[in-house]
Amino acid sequence: MEPLILLGEGIVRATTPELLLATLIGVLVGLVVGVLPGIGPAAGTAIMLPVAVGFGGAAAIAGLAGIYYGAMFGGAVTSILLGIPGDAPSVMTVIDGHAMAKRGEAGRALGMSVYASFIGGVIGIVLLALLSVPVAQAALAFGPTEMTALMCFALSLVTVLGGRNIIKGFTALFLGMWVGMIGLDPIAGPTRYTFGFVALFEGIEFTVIAVGLYGLSEIFVSLGQETTGKLERYSFRSLLPNLRDLVECKAVLVWSSLVSFFVGVVPGVGSTASTMLAYATAKKYSKNPDEFGRGSIKGVAAPEAANNSASYAAMIPLFALGIPGSGTTAVLLGGLLMVGLQPGPLLFATNPDFVWTVFGSFWIGNMMLVVLTTLLIPVLAGIVFISTAFLYPIVIGLVLLGVYSIHYAMSDVTIALIAGAIGFVMLKLDYSPVPLVLGLVLGPLLERGVRRTLIVSEGNLSIFWESPIALGFFLLTLGVILIPIAMKRVAAFRALPPSL
Amino acid sequence: MRASKTLVLLLALTASACGGGNATEESGAYPLKDVTMIVPFGAGGGSDVLSRTIANVIRELKILPVSLLVENRPGSSGAIGYTYVAKQKGNPYTLATVSVSFFTTPLLGASEFNFRNFTPVAAIAMSPYIMAVREASPYKTFDDVKKVRRLTTGTVGVVSDPVLLARMLQNASGITIDTVPFDGEGEVMTAALGGHIDFMLGNPGEILPQIEAGTLRPLAVSTAGRLLSLPAVPSFKELGYPIEHVQLRGVVMPPDMPQEALTFWESALRRVAESPEWKREYLDRFRDEPRFLGSVEFGKVLESTNTLYTEIMSELGLIKR
Known part of the structure; x- marks a missing residue:
């Protein structure tokens, strides 16, 4: 229990006016960064780095980290209201969140995203305090081989997300994996599928695809719909969150927070992959998996709890080992150096006050975010009252500006528009865009894992079952695929009429 | 017509103002x-x-x-x-x-x-670059490394200074060195600390804190002489390899x-x-x-x-x- 006492002391130290202000600024910027499509937490922290360093010491890192987890709260807003993911970790929130909003339950979905973010955050912070050191050591056991096995397991789970038609699901999955291969080959070096365009050398930014595929396609579809002239009516009740949902989703919330925390610790996996796993497991083990994708409240709870929990998990390698596991934590590492601290395995030992104060600020920041976002829900949900004739042009402008601002490149805008067109065709042909983004995120991780492993083993495949962790994940993968098939067979056998 | 004349006049004025600006710029002190x-x-x-x-x-x-x-x-x-x-x-x-x-x-x-x-x-x-192995590695000094047939190391991206140094070391020592490309410095460090690669080559900024914590052990440095911060660690040149790259x-x-x-x-x-x-x-x-x-x-x-x-x-x- 000692870490919890230290966390408590850290919370107390984090209540100085200076730290409170830095945390508040951080979470506010994070909310904005999360809401704006295109700019994600990595870019947000990078932009604010020079400003935050001016705060000095723990305040600088409290502010920067605030942007990171603040973005996890903010990302849900546009995902739910407009169907446009504000940043990569909120892509999975679009599926059910936007379906709910279209049904007139925007406030309820937003409310759940706030509760889920908060609960994911609290669980994440407590686990961060309790388990930083042992979990960090365990994360080191994840080399390329173990990563390959983890990704196989993840992909086996996501087969449940492929929609009703398996062939269409796999087609979209492979399309996503192919798009993930565009650019410089990460292992051997030459370019793949760039067709000579220099703009494609570095590959396609995930956010650009996600924004186009989900957001723009939706707007394109609406262009083809005839307006009825009838005004849509939403009750004001729909603007308010519903506390009863919290009780209904409690198991999903806790489970998603735990899963994504342990997955999020592994350097290189990231919070986006964690949300996918959380959503997939929530659906797989739900009593009515069919409600997922059609506006299930649990479909909002799972990814939102997951991305918050994972954002704290991602900080473990940074604080306990001095290793940046993601783009955002790499910026935080730069921040630590710039305020004069030496990140590394000794940070906990040499600067315990600093570390626990920063962790304390996470707790306070999480509280601030709940209050801020709860107050904002009715205002934000009011967007549904705006006529699409006014709303969509503004949204298209904002989205394209956001996409442009990632690299200041018109080529990204073009790619987003093409992705929008592809998304439009997919919607018309009843292909789910979900497997495509899964392939785009998990495909490159799997490919890199396999190729790195084979370099290490000089092409010897036995390395895959010599690692106990990898073997464990491969067996789980087989279980996930085979058990439902076996159960169907058994069920079919029992259903046979006795006369046969 | 009148408006356009005014415009021409304005343009001419602006042009001359700019020209004047250039003139002082040339004669005044930089910057x-x-x-x-x-x-x-x-x-x-x-x-x-x-x-x-x-x-x-x-x-x-x-x-x-x-x-x-x-x-x-x-x-x-x-x-x-x-x-x-x-x-x-x-x-x-x-x-x-x-x-x-x-x-x-x-x-x-x-x-x-x-x-x-x-x-x-x-x-x-x-x-400079420091060649380091994890604490649990069987390689205590560079002499232990010389006896092996093959080693693995990591790099960020396909072309980097560690790739360059690994190639130089392979050519000079005859040990086969395979380089595994990762996506960030953090991933290379994870692989080195977890023992998934045999050694890593990194800048002092990332390696020294690990050495001080006892999680990594330095074997050699890429400078001509020794480093002020690691006086006990030999350079590749001292070890008899013509390798110097910073x-x-x-x-x-x-x-x-x-x-x-x-x-x-x-x-x-x-x-x-x-x-x-x-x-x-x-x-x-x-x-x-x-x-x-x-x-x-x-x-x-x-x-x-x-x-x-x-x-x-x-x-x-x-x-x-």
Whole structure:
């Protein structure tokens, strides 16, 4: 229990006016960064780095980290209201969140995203305090081989997300994996599928695809719909969150927070992959998996709890080992150096006050975010009252500006528009865009894992079952695929009429 | 008609005003307006921190009568930012720092401007590479390494200084060294600490904290002599291998630079490199070694570094001949 006492002391130290202000600024910027499509937490922290360093010491890192987890709260807003993911970790929130909003339950979905973010955050912070050191050591056991096995397991789970038609699901999955291969080959070096365009050398930014595929396609579809002239009516009740949902989703919330925390610790996996796993497991083990994708409240709870929990998990390698596991934590590492601290395995030992104060600020920041976002829900949900004739042009402008601002490149805008067109065709042909983004995120991780492993083993495949962790994940993968098939067979056998 | 005449008059006035401005600029002392340092990468990275620290120290030392502004122009592995600088022919108000991509992006054919399209100004710090293994590794000293047939190491991206050094070590020692490309420094460190690769090559900034914590053990350094921070660790040269390669933190300007501006910046950066502020804010923080090279010497290093990268990338089949 000692870490919890230290966390408590850290919370107390984090209540100085200076730290409170830095945390508040951080979470506010994070909310904005999360809401704006295109700019994600990595870019947000990078932009604010020079400003935050001016705060000095723990305040600088409290502010920067605030942007990171603040973005996890903010990302849900546009995902739910407009169907446009504000940043990569909120892509999975679009599926059910936007379906709910279209049904007139925007406030309820937003409310759940706030509760889920908060609960994911609290669980994440407590686990961060309790388990930083042992979990960090365990994360080191994840080399390329173990990563390959983890990704196989993840992909086996996501087969449940492929929609009703398996062939269409796999087609979209492979399309996503192919798009993930565009650019410089990460292992051997030459370019793949760039067709000579220099703009494609570095590959396609995930956010650009996600924004186009989900957001723009939706707007394109609406262009083809005839307006009825009838005004849509939403009750004001729909603007308010519903506390009863919290009780209904409690198991999903806790489970998603735990899963994504342990997955999020592994350097290189990231919070986006964690949300996918959380959503997939929530659906797989739900009593009515069919409600997922059609506006299930649990479909909002799972990814939102997951991305918050994972954002704290991602900080473990940074604080306990001095290793940046993601783009955002790499910026935080730069921040630590710039305020004069030496990140590394000794940070906990040499600067315990600093570390626990920063962790304390996470707790306070999480509280601030709940209050801020709860107050904002009715205002934000009011967007549904705006006529699409006014709303969509503004949204298209904002989205394209956001996409442009990632690299200041018109080529990204073009790619987003093409992705929008592809998304439009997919919607018309009843292909789910979900497997495509899964392939785009998990495909490159799997490919890199396999190729790195084979370099290490000089092409010897036995390395895959010599690692106990990898073997464990491969067996789980087989279980996930085979058990439902076996159960169907058994069920079919029992259903046979006795006369046969 | 009247309006257009007024417009012509206005344009003429503006033109003459501009011309007048140029006249004073030519006769007055350099610099007359704010200088911009272009960072061809995003905020928060190594190049960004280097540029911002240079700007800070210059401000603290009051070297410039004007401001030094840092501007990020990221994208296409540095091609966008470096292309912007290379196109500012003779403009003495633009600077940029050198990075690995400065050489490799044009060699890959992703940028038409290579190191010859820039004016070398100065190098103001040096970052060596340390070869290190994890604490549990069977290799206690470099002698233990000599006996093995094959080793694995990690790199960020396909072409990097660790790849270069691994190749040099392989050629010199006869040990097969396979390099596994990762996506970030954190992943390489994870692989080294977890024992998934045999050793890693890294800058002091990332390696020294691990050595101090007892999680990594140094075997050799890539400088000609020993490092001040690791006096007990031999250099590759001492061990009998002709390997010397370090990363220079240097500054370049656009091509066709007027001598006046070049001299100004060369001496300004010398003052930076020799100041206690630079030692405190950069060298001590990132554990780099002090080093100053003027324009001519730095130009020679750029040339030889480019030759090294060209060789290694041809060997890897990344340059089409």
